[in-house]
Amino acid sequence: xxxxxxxxxxxxxxTVIGAIIxxxxxNISHKFSDIVLSFAAGVMLAAAVLGLILPSLEYxxxxxxxxxxxxxxxxxxxxxLIDKLVPHLHKFVGVEPESHHNANLSxxxxxxxxxxxxxxxxGIAAGVGFGSGDTTQALIIAxxxxxxxxxxxxxxxxxxxxxxxRPGKTFLLAMITGLVEVIGTLVGYFAVSISAAVxxxxxxxxxGMMLYVISDEMIPETHxxxxxxGATYALLxxxxxxxxxxxxxx
Numbered sequence: 001x002x003x004x005x006x007x008x009x010x011x012x013x014x015t016v017i018g019a020i021i022x023x024x025x026x027n028i029s030h031k032f033s034d035i036v037l038s039f040a041a042g043v044m045l046a047a048a049v050l051g052l053i054l055p056s057l058e059y060x061x062x063x064x065x066x067x068x069x070x071x072x073x074x075x076x077x078x079x080x081l082i083d084k085l086v087p088h089l090h091k092f093v094g095v096e097p098e099s100h101h102n103a104n105l106s107x108x109x110x111x112x113x114x115x116x117x118x119x120x121x122x123g124i125a126a127g128v129g130f131g132s133g134d135t136t137q138a139l140i141i142a143x144x145x146x147x148x149x150x151x152x153x154x155x156x157x158x159x160x161x162x163x164x165x166r167p168g169k170t171f172l173l174a175m176i177t178g179l180v181e182v183i184g185t186l187v188g189y190f191a192v193s194i195s196a197a198v199x200x201x202x203x204x205x206x207x208g209m210m211l212y213v214i215s216d217e218m219i220p221e222t223h224x225x226x227x228x229x230g231a232t233y234a235l236l237x238x239x240x241x242x243x244x245x246x247x248x249x250x
Contacts, residue, residue, distance in 0.1 A: 004130050007142045008185035011126050014146035015119070015178035018153020019171060025154075031230065033151040034222040038231035040147035041218040042238020044210050047144045050246050051129055051137035052207035060200035068204040075208025079121060083216065112156055116177040122148075122213065123184020125206035130189050136249045140242060142185070145210075147238075148218065149181065 053068060060067040126145050129138035153174055160170040192202050222231035 003135065003139075004127065004185070004189050007126065007130075007139065008123070008182040008189075011123060011142050011146045011149065011185055012119075012178035012180075012182035014149035015153040015181065016175055018150040019157055019174035020153075021150070022154040022157030022174075023167070023171070031225065031227045033154055034225060034227045034231050035234045037148060037151045037218055038222045038234035039238040040144055040151075041214050041222065042235040042240070043140070043144035043147060043242045044218075044238075045214050045235070046239045046242035046246070047129075047137070047141040048207045048210040048214070050242070051134070051141045052125070052203045052210065055134070055137075056200045056203035056207065059203065064200060067200045071201045071204030072208035072211065075121075075205040076212040078205075079118075079209050079212045079216075082117060082121070112160065112173050112177060115152060115156060116180045118213075118217075119149075119177055119181040120184040120187075121206075121209045123181035123186075124188035124191075125210050126181075127185040127188025127190075128192050128202045128206040130192070137246070140245060141210075144238075144242070145181075148213075149178070153178070 053072065056068040056071065057064045122145050126138070126142040129141040156174055156177070157170060160173065161167065165173070188202070188206065192199055219231075219235070222228075222235075
């Protein structure tokens with residue numbers, strides 16, 4: 001339980017680390033954040049397949065393939081519905097920081113709320129990973145999500161400051177978005193711990209959510225600023241790093 005709690009704090013704390021970087025480098029280039037986000041997407045892609053979807057097949061038994069495929073789509077559809085209600089990162093972060101001076105405060109706060117809401121299922125995915133009993137895989141899954149949270153934390157700072165929110169309150173709001181991820185991680189872990197019967201569903205459900213986040217949010221964001229080639233190779237590097245790590249730690 002201690003390692004789950006520490007991991008939850010680490011996943012949520014990554015957003016805070018990103019926010020601190022955002023304060024220090026308010027005009028940080030999109031190219032740098034795109035490379036970090038692409039690398040995280042590669043890690044998360046491999047983690048979703050190797051750490052969540054394949055174990056779901058293994059634990060599903062006779063009907064494993066049906067449970068896994070159905071659960072992947074259920075996870076993706078759930079995030080799709082959330083996305084329709086509250087648009088996420090790539091719906092808001094297509095503008096250079098300078099043009100946020102005319103930003104509407106309510107829109108900026110909606111942007112922060114969107115990140116907080118989307119952090120909950122991402123946290124659940126990190127927590128569910130521990131339910132399989134493979135701590136190494138669970139930590140790698142959580143690491144990929146944490147990597148994604150760093151650039152996400154970075155990009156929420158400039159819009160809030162430009163909208164007139166005081167630095168102290170800006171940092172507090174960033175911390176709240178990270179806290180939501182901590183809660184999600186614990187919810188995912190306890191949900192699987194209560195009943196092992198839900199493990200195959202929960203693993204594939206979390207995998208489907210991660211695949212949706214990667215395809216619908218992370219990749220479009222990394223390809224929106226003219227750094228497609230670098231972003232693609234960063235994703236491949238992240239995927240291969242995860243693959244090698246999985247083989248070595250076997």
